[in-house]
Amino acid sequence: MVQAFSNLMRNILDGRFVYTGELEPHKSIDLSEVISWAKTLKETGRVVAANVTDNPKSVGAISSLVASYIIQRETGLETIYQLRCSDRNRLALISDLLGAAALGIRNVLALTGDYVRQGDTPTAMPVYDLDGTQLVDLIHRMVYEGKDIDGNEIHGPRPQFNIGAAANPNFKPLEVEVLKIERKAEVGAEFFQTQVVFDANVALDFLDAVKHINAAFLIGIFPPRSYAQAEYFAKYVPGVQVPAEFLENLKKISEIPDKKERRKKIDEYNIEYFSDFIKAVKKKPSCKGIHIMAVGYPEVVGPLIERAEGL
Amino acid sequence: MLAERGVKILDEYCSRCVICSSVCPFEAISFNKETGEVSLDIERCQVCGICFSACPSSSIDIAYYKTALLSEYVEKMRKNNLLLMCRGSIIRSDLRENLRKSGVLDDSAHLYVPCVGRIPPEFLLKMMGTGVKRIVIVPCEDDKCRFKVGSNVSVFRLLLLQKLLSQIGLDHDALLVVRGSIKAYINRNRCIGCGNCAYTCPNNAIRIVSPGIAQLDENSCSGCGACVAVCPSLAINLEGFENNLILEAISKYCALINEIRSSGRKPVIAVFYCQWANFPAPDEYRAYAKENIVFFEIPCSSMINPLYVLQAFYGGFDGVLVVACRKGECKFEKGNELAEKHIAALKNLLKQVGLGDRLEICFVSPKYLGEVDAEIKIFMDKITPRI
Amino acid sequence: MIVVKEKPLDEILSFLLPYNHILVVGCDGCTQPPRGLREAMTYAMLIEMGAKLKGKTNIKCRATTIAKQCDNHICSTTLISQLEGVDAILSLACGIGVQTLVEVFPEIPVYPAQNTVFIGSQEREGGILHEKCKACGECLLGETGGICPITNCPKGILNGPCGGCVGGKCEVPFEIRDETGKIVKTVAKDCAWYLIYQRLKKLNRLDLFRKYRPPRNRAISSSPRLLEVV
Numbered sequence: 043m044v045q046a047f048s049n050l051m052r053n054i055l056d057g058r059f060v061y062t063g064e065l066e067p068h069k070s071i072d073l074s075e076v077i078s079w080a081k082t083l084k085e086t087g088r089v090v091a092a093n094v095t096d097n098p099k100s101v102g103a104i105s106s107l108v109a110s111y112i113i114q115r116e117t118g119l120e121t122i123y124q125l126r127c128s129d130r131n132r133l134a135l136i137s138d139l140l141g142a143a144a145l146g147i148r149n150v151l152a153l154t155g156d157y158v159r160q161g162d163t164p165t166a167m168p169v170y171d172l173d174g175t176q177l178v179d180l181i182h183r184m185v186y187e188g189k190d191i192d193g194n195e196i197h198g199p200r201p202q203f204n205i206g207a208a209a210n211p212n213f214k215p216l217e218v219e220v221l222k223i224e225r226k227a228e229v230g231a232e233f234f235q236t237q238v239v240f241d242a243n244v245a246l247d248f249l250d251a252v253k254h255i256n257a258a259f260l261i262g263i264f265p266p267r268s269y270a271q272a273e274y275f276a277k278y279v280p281g282v283q284v285p286a287e288f289l290e291n292l293k294k295i296s297e298i299p300d301k302k303e304r305r306k307k308i309d310e311y312n313i314e315y316f317s318d319f320i321k322a323v324k325k326k327p328s329c330k331g332i333h334i335m336a337v338g339y340p341e342v343v344g345p346l347i348e349r350a351e352g353l
Numbered sequence: 354m355l356a357e358r359g360v361k362i363l364d365e366y367c368s369r370c371v372i373c374s375s376v377c378p379f380e381a382i383s384f385n386k387e388t389g390e391v392s393l394d395i396e397r398c399q400v401c402g403i404c405f406s407a408c409p410s411s412s413i414d415i416a417y418y419k420t421a422l423l424s425e426y427v428e429k430m431r432k433n434n435l436l437l438m439c440r441g442s443i444i445r446s447d448l449r450e451n452l453r454k455s456g457v458l459d460d461s462a463h464l465y466v467p468c469v470g471r472i473p474p475e476f477l478l479k480m481m482g483t484g485v486k487r488i489v490i491v492p493c494e495d496d497k498c499r500f501k502v503g504s505n506v507s508v509f510r511l512l513l514l515q516k517l518l519s520q521i522g523l524d525h526d527a528l529l530v531v532r533g534s535i536k537a538y539i540n541r542n543r544c545i546g547c548g549n550c551a552y553t554c555p556n557n558a559i560r561i562v563s564p565g566i567a568q569l570d571e572n573s574c575s576g577c578g579a580c581v582a583v584c585p586s587l588a589i590n591l592e593g594f595e596n597n598l599i600l601e602a603i604s605k606y607c608a609l610i611n612e613i614r615s616s617g618r619k620p621v622i623a624v625f626y627c628q629w630a631n632f633p634a635p636d637e638y639r640a641y642a643k644e645n646i647v648f649f650e651i652p653c654s655s656m657i658n659p660l661y662v663l664q665a666f667y668g669g670f671d672g673v674l675v676v677a678c679r680k681g682e683c684k685f686e687k688g689n690e691l692a693e694k695h696i697a698a699l700k701n702l703l704k705q706v707g708l709g710d711r712l713e714i715c716f717v718s719p720k721y722l723g724e725v726d727a728e729i730k731i732f733m734d735k736i737t738p739r740i
Numbered sequence: 741m742i743v744v745k746e747k748p749l750d751e752i753l754s755f756l757l758p759y760n761h762i763l764v765v766g767c768d769g770c771t772q773p774p775r776g777l778r779e780a781m782t783y784a785m786l787i788e789m790g791a792k793l794k795g796k797t798n799i800k801c802r803a804t805t806i807a808k809q810c811d812n813h814i815c816s817t818t819l820i821s822q823l824e825g826v827d828a829i830l831s832l833a834c835g836i837g838v839q840t841l842v843e844v845f846p847e848i849p850v851y852p853a854q855n856t857v858f859i860g861s862q863e864r865e866g867g868i869l870h871e872k873c874k875a876c877g878e879c880l881l882g883e884t885g886g887i888c889p890i891t892n893c894p895k896g897i898l899n900g901p902c903g904g905c906v907g908g909k910c911e912v913p914f915e916i917r918d919e920t921g922k923i924v925k926t927v928a929k930d931c932a933w934y935l936i937y938q939r940l941k942k943l944n945r946l947d948l949f950r951k952y953r954p955p956r957n958r959a960i961s962s963s964p965r966l967l968e969v970v
Contacts, residue, residue: 128895132955154902157894157912173897176955191955208903218901218937221950225899229952237903280906545768545776585776586768586805660778667785702782705749706789 044232047185047202048148049120050091051232054258059324060331061347062122062235062260063092063340067109069102076109077116079340084119086344088351091120091149093235093333097129100161107138111145122206122235123147126155131171132180136190139181143201151206151235152177174207175226181205182230207231209259211239211248212281220251233258235333238275240264240284242322249326258330261323265312265346267339269296288315309342317349324350356721359400359416362393366412373404373413378501399682400632400719401500402471406507416722417632418466420476426635427480430462434487435480439469439504440628441493441576441652443592445533457487464635467628469493470503474514477528489529497534497575499629499684504532535576535592535652539567543588550580550589555685577685578656582695587660594652600664602640606647607668619645620671620736624729625661627654627689630678630717631725646729654678654714655688659699666708672736675714676725682718689716711736741772741861742834743869744854748919752783752830753790755851759828760798762787764853765819765841766805767833772862772869775832775854777805783832783853802826809837816844823848877960883948885939892932898953900933908934 046052053060063083067076083089094113096106103109110121123142125135142150154174158166172180172191180191181203188200207226213219223234234257239245245261252259266272269292276284295311298304323329332350334343362373362382369391374382381397382404384390405413427435434457438444444452452458462485466472469492477488490511498504511530519525537558546565551557558573559580567589578591587596603623610621628650633641639650647670651657654677662673675696677689696714703709713732717724756762764787766780784801791799806818809831819841828849831838834856841850858871874890880898881888890896894912904911913926940949 154895154897154904157904159894160911168895170895170897171958172955173895173899174902175899175952179952179954210903213905214907218934221937221946222899222901224950225952280909543777545774547774547776549774585766585774585778587776587778658778659782663782663785667789702786706786707793708789 044204046204048091048204050122050149051204053090054233054330060090060260061086061088061343062331062333063089063343064095064333064335064337065092065109065113065121066095066098066337067104067106070104073104073109073112077113079338080113080117080119082340083343084117086347088347089119089334089343090331091122093122093124093151096124096126096153096155097161098156100128100156100158100163100166102161102163107142107145107147110142110147114147120149121147122149122151124151124153125177126153127170127172127174127177128155128158129166129169131169132191135172135177135180136184139184139201139203140196143203148203149206150181150203151208152181152231153208175222175229178205178207178226178231179229186230204232205230206233206235208237209234209248209252210237210281211244211261212237212283214281216248216251219248220255223252223255223257227255227257231257233260233330235260236262238262238264238279238282238335240272240275240282240288242319244283245319245323245329246326249323249328253326253328255328259328260331260333261329262333262335263316263319264335265316265339265342266292266308268308269293291315309345312342313346313349316346320346320350356723358395359720359722360393360395360398360404361414362391363412363414364391366410367391368410368412370409372407372409376403376407376502376506378403378503395720398720399500399629399684401468401503402466403468403500403503403506406471406473406510415471417719418471418635420473420479423464423466423472423476423635424479424483427462427464427485428483432460432462433485434461434489435485436461436463436489436491437469437472437477438463438465438491439493440465440467441497441499441535442469442491443533443535444489444491444531448531448533452489457489461489463638465638466635467632468498468500468503468507470498470500470507472507474510477511477514481523481527487527487529489531492530492532494532494534508532534574535594536571536574537569537576537578537580537589537591539569540588540590541566543586545586545588547585549583549585553579553583553691555579555687575685577653577688578651579653579685579688579691581656582658582691591652591656594656596658596660599640599649599651599658599661602649603661603664604668606640606642607665607670609642610669613642613645614738617645620733620738621645621647621669622672622674622729622733622736623647623649623665623670624674624676625649625651625654625657626676626725627678628652629684630654630676630719632719646733653683653685653688654692655683655685655695657692657695659695659702662699662703662712666703666711669739671738672711672713672732674729674732675712676728677714677716679716679718741770741859742836743857743860743871744771744773744775744834745857747853747855749786749790752851752853753787753794756787756799756828756830757791757794757796759849760800761825762799762801762828762830763819763822763826764801764803764830765809765832765837766803767809767831767837768805769808769810769833769837771832771834771854772860777803779832780805783830787830801830806833809833810840812840812844815840819845874961876956877965878956880953883951883953884936885943885945885948887932887936887939889932889936892935897933898956901931901937902933905931905934 046055094106094110110123114121158168183189188196272292295307371384379397381394405415492504495505515528544566548561551559556573558570560568562568580589677692683689700709715728764780764784766776768776780803784803787801832853838852859873860869860871871891910929910931914929915923916925918924
């Protein structure tokens with residue numbers, strides 16, 4: 043039985059459609075920019091929580107545990123602590139999770155993690171003592187049994203987390219992805235945030251394929267700030283389908299000479315396109331929300347949600 | 354630059370019978386009915402000489418092993434018997450014993466030609482005319498002939514000749530034809546079952562069987578020696594070209610290097626030549642020296658064992674040149690490509706002791722005269738004597 | 741087989757130059773490429789020639805081979821009679837052979853001519869050797885249709901594929917390096933877990949794919965390791 047420890051989960055269990063955001067702290071001790079983005083998300087009134095990335099793309103950044111705590115404390119926006127297996131063995135993972143619980147973090151997204159050699163520190167040792175699925179298992183045991191993965195008891199109160207994992211609607215064949223998700227759900231994943239989807243049909247097919255699984259699915263979207271960003275996805279991120287019409291329209295907008303006008307038009311187009319997208323996927327009962335990965339572009343989030351909700 | 358050809362058709366003698374065209378295993382000779390021209394496509398020619406021996410009007414001129422040269426060589430030997438062998442053939446042990454017992458083996462002039470198919474029957478009759486009592490001819494097995502049909506053509510002719518000779522009252526043993534092809538053989542006490550030979554053999558003649566030993570199917574073995582080059586245990590050898598024989602020959606000439614050098618400070622080089630790429634004189638056999646060049650014969654360039662090259666350099670040679678057949682003309686199909694790979698790997702290894710540039714491989718054909726000499730010259734020019 | 745790669749001759753010479761009489765010992769066992777008698781003879785000559793270039797002319801090398809250098813009884817019985825005057829041994833075997841010789845003949849310095857790189861097999865066409873086994877001690881080939889995720893997956897995960905699998909290919913390509921370690925070429929690599937899925941699907945055993953695999957017991961694969969022979 044899933045218990046709601048976080049606002050995110052409480053909202054989902056209460057039947058409300060949720061929106062989450064994404065925050066990417068830098069290789070810095072200064073969190074001020076990320077905090078201001080978090081504030082923008084909080085002020086929309088509709089973003090229930092935001093992910094804080096953990097060494098994304100294996101580029102070393104400030105600890106996501108620390109950033110998750112500070113952002114939550116400073117802004118009141120609930121964070122989803124992203125924890126990856128690339129850099130920590132199970133002892134370190136347990137230790138960080140106990141710390142996160144003590145600091146009041148209520149959501150964890152358990153990831154295997156991008157390969158260490160692909161980032162800016164290729165000399166680092168890849169750890170992968172656990173994989174993402176095993177990390178879900180570990181967290182579940184800590185929360186629901188008060189034990190770690192080797193069966194050692196946790197002293198005192200158990201940590202309280204809602205457990206998330208990643209999914210990819212773009213994967214072919216979809217059967218593989220479904221089997222993976224089934225595994226993760228079996229060992230305790232309660233919500234899934236997906237990889238970026240541009241084509242609503244891809245999301246709809248995915249949501250159909252997972253409807254038998256007892257978990258909440260939040261479809262990931264990426265409103266691009268420019269035509270170049272969208273083109274990058276289309277050309278260089280294999281597997282992600284970007285509809286031709288979407289690209290065409292963005293291209294037309296990118297040709298507008300006036301920068302301010304261009305920005306305005308892009309915002310408008312994103313809002314129009316993705317609100318339609320959201321309305322379409324909302325119809326599927328397995329879809330419990332949208333994960334908006336507008337990194338560094340938080341100003342589009344509020345208006346987008348408003349349009350999608352018909353406000 | 355037009356090199357002189359090793360094979361020519363002498364138009365003024367040609368009777369247009371076109372037997373040559375029909376026997377040529379490489380379809381190198383063609384006859385144009387309209388113009389009456391018989392032409393030789395030298396690019397296809399492999400200098401086997403079968404056309405030469407088939408031609409009834411002596412209109413094919415081949416630069417190598419001219420009949421006069423061969424007769425002179427045999428007569429000089431002043432032996433009672435003639436042992437005529439093709440380079441790919443070998444006298445099998447039972448025949449060898451017979452010939453030894455009957456005294457023929459020791460009292461024979463040994464004559465090696467690239468293919469027995471090039472020897473016209475008239476030459477044999479001529480030899481008998483000069484007093485040779487017995488001729489033993491050893492062609493390759495019919496499916497192992499390096500020139501495809503040479504062995505068959507020759508055996509057919511010889512059997513006819515045999516019949517003829519017995520009809521005119523000559524002893525039945527005067528002309529003996531016994532086939533025998535060179536084969537590889539495995540020393541089971543040395544084989545470690547690594548599988549290199551099985552993988553390398555172009556005829557799939559070797560299998561690795563339990564408990565971990567290589568096994569050779571003699572019928573499939575074409576005697577190229579590619580297996581010898583890749584055996585880490587010196588477990589596989591080629592009859593007549595055993596590793597220890599070749600290494601001994603190399604050592605023998607290494608011992609002479611100082612003597613050769615003292616005659617003038619030229620580089621002393623070792624040339625490992627493929628039997629089919631280079632046609633030396635009848636008395637230049639297996640290992641011989643010409644001034645500062647020492648020649649070692651191998652049945653195919655793919656047999657070049659790294660140990661031979663190392664031994665040559667270790668013993669003091671200034672350079673090693675491998676002479677292989679041209680691309681596309683290997684008598685075992687891909688031997689020269691294998692050789693090229695071996696040499697490239699060896700050069701890399703030798704680079705570590707400063708000898709990488711002293712090893713080279715060249716690709717030639719006897720169809721153009723002087724190619725081997727030209728390559729040797731190019732090689733010599735870039736080699737300086739080692740201290 | 742145990743895949744080995746020859747050390748640069750300079751490195752080998754740096755080990756051997758202080759000595760005068762070296763026994764070069766090959767192994768007829770399972771290294772890939774095989775390093776038997778011929779290799780030993782080749783090295784013996786190369787070392788003498790290389791040493792001479794470095795000004796040491798009185799080095800003498802002798803070549804020999806052993807059926808298996810990983811067996812101390814075979815090593816001692818084979819070599820005991822060949823060590824007269826030998827002041828160093830160059831072993832052409834894998835790391836096991838070198839260490840066995842040291843155990844059996846502790847008074848003689850033994851040096852490796854090879855770097856032991858991995859347990860693998862040979863792809864005969866094109867000659868590329870791949871690591872095939874990590875000796876993890878918890879073989880799961882029975883669950884993966886015979887495809888090893890420990891050697892084929894850079895992350896070595898047990899519940900793959902991970903999010904880095906795109907179009908059946910791994911986010912990490914093969915990196916081919918030159919002798920200095922610089923990357924000269926990358927080749928796209930199939931995702932191990934994608935291959936496992938395809939294989940299990942073909943074998944009608946997707947139940948094995950779907951199965952959740954708990955974390956490995958790292959104590960089993962951490963060195964030093966030993967196993968008692970009963």
